[in-house]
Amino acid sequence: MNAIWTIALKEFRDALRNRWILAASLLLALLALSLAFVGTAPVGNVDVSMMQVTAVSLASLSVFLVPLIALMLSYDTIVGEIERGSMLLLLTYPVSRWQIIFGKFLGHTMILSVATIIGYGSAGCLIAYNAEVTTVDDALIFVSLIVTTILLGSAFISLGYLLSVIVKERATAIGLAVAVWLFFVLLYDMAVLGALVVDQGENMKADFVNLLLLFNPADSFRLLNLTGFDSMAALSGMSSIAGRAILPPEFALFALASWITLPLLISGHIFSRREI
């Protein structure tokens, strides 16, 4: 446990040093604030919580941005260190390869969490400060957005490790990271939609489509945020889907948790057998 923590702290310190955390926090804060103060302008003076509107827009944008940040953070963590030669030395220390993978994961998750909490959190506080009333529900929705965003990011960190342990060169990992991002964030949904159109509702029932969404961490995140709260579902125009209450949020939560743990475990397994 001690070794895991030592490695995690080193990753975290390195990200502070090279201003990774600063850059990611600023990016997320800017995104959240611009959505809050520019994006909600057309809403005008409708009786809708600004916090919730922002949360819905943020959730839709997080799906694109956060996986990208997470993959960029993680894709070269193993293969990069092997290429630079620093892994060689680390592996001669009394540390198991599992401890290295878990330590790095803990460190990277901390980096992403801090960036998300600072970025979205500061935006949330500013919105609350400017709003006339902020209900408990508003706050809850925003906190849930932050928590699920961290889960989404962790899932893609985990996927990034998988890439990092299977490739031989860093350049391959970059290419694969982009491919993974494109697949889960864009192509998967298009494929599901395409299949639905072709199928015309003959064989693919709503249950099945919902199940398909669980096989994508990005969609699991969408399910959680856009249908998890009734008011969010209404705002996001997903109430028709959510209204049927086909899948309780626990399913999506479980799917996300699996997307975090499984790739991580597989990475650890491959890494402990890999020759350096």
Next chain:
Amino acid sequence: MTITSDNNSICLNKVSKWYPSHKAVTDVDLEVPEGCLMALVGHNGAGKTTLMKLILGLIQPTSGRLSILGKNPGDQSVFKYREGIGFLPENISFDANMTGRELITFFSRLKQVNKSRSLELLEMVGLADAMDRRFKTYSKGMKQRLGLAQALLGKPRLLLLDEPTSGLDPAARRHFYDIIRELRQDGATILLCSHVLTELEAQTDAVTVMNSGRVVASGTLDELREQAGLPLSMRITVKEGMSEQVASPLRAQQATITKLNGRHLELECDPQSKMKLLRHLSEAGSDVEDVELFNSSLDQLYAVFSDRKGA
């Protein structure tokens, strides 16, 4: 699976490592007793680094068995014994943005060495003034010294040093060998890869020469000299004009005169006939003013063995 070896820190038994493209190491037997300083020499690509990686458990042998400090290094579940190992890789690479102090603290935590001891080590290798600078600002020699400091963390029982003195200036080199001497007094076993052989001579107990992935010679320097059959050189100073007179009886003893002038003569002879020649010289009385003997150096031995193919 562990091989019982009571007093060998390193024990390799017919170890081979073959890659699809080439045979990096073939049938290597190597035993390094505890407290011994073994020099591993060979051309680039002779398999030295592969051998180090095998010993460290970074790669698995294709065949053969290894026992390092009594453990099989390929067994990933027993990694705790690595506390007793210090390793200095050939190319030192750390996170560029970390300072020397942060790096040594990181490694000392992994080895569970207390912080003050690790800072002492930085002082010992002469990095005390530079420890709060980032690693990327370090010169090659400073990087090497930081590498050495981390290898010495936790008083290792076994030290593996890959080209430890490359990039060090003469003073730092001397300092390095002082450190090595101290470690040996504490009973540490050291396996050292190097191209710079002459400076090793005084320190090594044994030398292993590798060529094309095989061990071509192994033993103490004297044993290797015997195996190599290199001639012994002698330089004799005589009274002015007496050189020819002194040289002629030596020629009769199968000594080859390589250089001859009024005051000096140099010759090469079979090591076994050394004493016979010396007796002849003493008979020459006061004509001979001085005799110097030169054993074949490690460099010469290396040249002989590294051209030989493995048995």
